[in-house]
Amino acid sequence: MFTRHLSGLLDEAERLHGDRPFLSDDHTFTYAQFATATRQLGGWLARRGVQRGDRAIILTRNRAEQALAAFATARVGGIFAVLHGAIREASLRRILGQVTPAVAFLDETTAHLAPAFGDVPIVWVGGGALPSNGARLEQLLAREPAECPPFPGVDVDPVCLIYTSGSTGAPRGVTLSHDNILFVVAAIQERLQYVPEDVVGVFLPLSFDYGLYQVFLAAQVGASVFIGGAELAGAALLATLERQRITVLPGVPTLFAALLKLLARGGTRTLRLRALTNTGAHLPLSHVEQLRQHLPGVSVFLMYGLTECKRVSILLPEELEAHPGSVGRALPGTEAMVVDEEGRVLPPGSVGELVLQGRHVALGYWQAPEETALRYRTHPRGLGRVLYSGDLFRMDAEGFLQFVGRRDFLLKCRGFRIHPLEIEEVACGLRGVAEAGVVQEPHVDRLHLFVTASASEDAAPLRETGLLDALASRLESYKMPDKVHWVPELPKTPNGKLDRAALAGLLGTGGRP
Known part of the structure; x- marks a missing residue:
């Protein structure tokens, strides 16, 4: 057997x-x-x-x-x-x-x-x-x-x-x-449809699971992978995409924010991109629309996953118009449930914690039985082992999932529970704003919004009239930031995600990195 x-x-x-090329960096392996x-x-x-x-x-x-x-x-x-x-x-x-x-x-x-x-x-x-x-x-x-x-x-x-x-x-x-990885690689491929002619550009660290999984996804179909360092994900990104003939670009929102700045400055050159895939954090819908405008014909795949089971859902590009804000339906062989604090499955449209079952649910945490027991538990209906994601979601009657936010990131401010994404999404939808991050001042009801400017000149009016004025007509009063900080860049983790702990640390420096 x-x-x-x-x-x-x-x-x-x-x-x-x-005989086909497989991995390239300074040299190429077939x-x-x-x-x-x-x-x-x-x-x-x-x-x-x-x-x-x-x-x-x-x-x-x-x-x-x-x-x-x-x-x-x-x-x-x-x-x-x-x-x-x-x-x-x-x-x-x-x-x-x-x-x-x-x-x-x-x-x-x-x-x-x-x-x-x-x-x-x-x-x-x-x-x-x-x-x-x-x-x-x-x-x-x-x-x-x-x-x-x-x-x-x-x-x-x-x-x-x-x-x-x-x-x-x-x-x-x-x-x-082995089975966790092989199962989910096949399930992801069913949605993304990599082909042997693809060249996948990996500027994410291979220590980050989505960077590493590009190698497995490519091997499944005979595609090629270019492995680049973080230095190539900055000003050199467009030139690298062109030189390496990249067709698929996996990334996180900060990478795509940087790409949008470059596209606004330098055009599309002769790019061969056919697909962008986002993971790691929520990609604002406004950024999706800008990417589609700058790169017509390029498919944008919005996804949700977590290291503890790799990938949960993928929204197909043709589903975006009918399901804005969704991260798609669960992958084949994956059961997704939204549950309340008692573990009861909630009806469509309700907000609760996302719980997952499937062959990609990991074995647990290495030598950490107590943490493993907190996240990996019994199915709400007693049907085996499941993963409690720690993320808040709602699911509609068709099974499309919408990410609400990390439970760990919820803020209690002015008597309301607020998730930073609710404010960041609106801020990123304003012309002239590239990235946004929200933190709460410790022990007081004050919200601070940190933003970076896009490459266009659209940020100038926001600086003059005030970003708060632009937000006032779009946000409920209790969600309004108390202060806005324009910064050159937002702090990032080694995997390129927004570093919320470092962002909170900026409060003690007057908003200066």
Whole structure:
């Protein structure tokens, strides 16, 4: 009986698309070259004692070798964790205490973190004056045979840890099985319909699950992936899209806000884009309309997901007009329910917490049984295991979901419960506003709105007459911000999302970053 596992996805892609380009950064791997390299590295890992269930930490800049190390670890039944290259040593040490890795992958950008690994064997990726201990990947691939033992596990084995911030602020690893990943990749593909001719531009870190999943999505159909660093997501974005012939651009709202500024300044050049896919946070409807105006014929897919099950819903471009503000219907094989605080399923149109069931619901949090028990519970009708998302939603009679906001981000102000998105969405709908973020002044009923200006000159009248005047006719009085701060940019997390904690910190600086 054939056991499905993550590296089997790559093996099938090699069989069907061996000579096609797969991953590109400074150089390009074909599917055949990449699959061979994962067998070489997997064999090397196995010969050095890495076994089923052992962990590998992958800590480098954004590069193709991150995916190579991940697939090679999966081949031998190991569990990989791709960490962001900007991680602080204190956070790394907390993760290492949980994971106790059998091997680590570092490069010249993260070599300063090597002492935190102690005696853990290190594979050095790329060039640079790196320490002499461990093995250099380039030399390893030049001499090792492409001989790797067969996958030793089963499809429900854990294969990947995606690290996020826990409810206590400490890092926690969402634990995904081979089957979790393979199921949801197939379900996403049914909606997005990647094709072999696609070139997917990844400017998101591969430590962010949606960046990493682009590799899996491409492998499923034989498409190509260009892996870029964060520096290419700024002023160089349009030129990079053109030069790399990108057809699919996955991103988060901050990336698309930056893209809109560039489009307003420099036009569309000769872009080959056919699809944009948004995740990570709510993309204001006004930004969707601007993207469609600047890029006619390009499909915009609005989605909702969370690391604990990867993807929940996708709104097809042709559904946007009839369902504005929706993030689509649940993926095939996914049950979505909106429940009240007692766990009772609510009727259509009611606001409650989104609860999910399906094969993509993760195994839990690595070595965090109490947090796992809070989020992963019994189905409201006793039909197995479900994930409580922590997000507020409403669902209509046709099953279309509308994101209301994170429960954690709700504000209690002037006697009302307000979600920042209610204000941010309206602010972003004003011409001249690129991005917006709302925070509450601690212990008082004062709301502060931070905004950045778009590339056009439309922001000038707002500065002169006051953004508050423009908002007054669009917001209920209790939602009106007390003060507006125009800033050059909003603080971002390493994954490119709005950093609300850092935004709140700006209150103590008079609104200055």
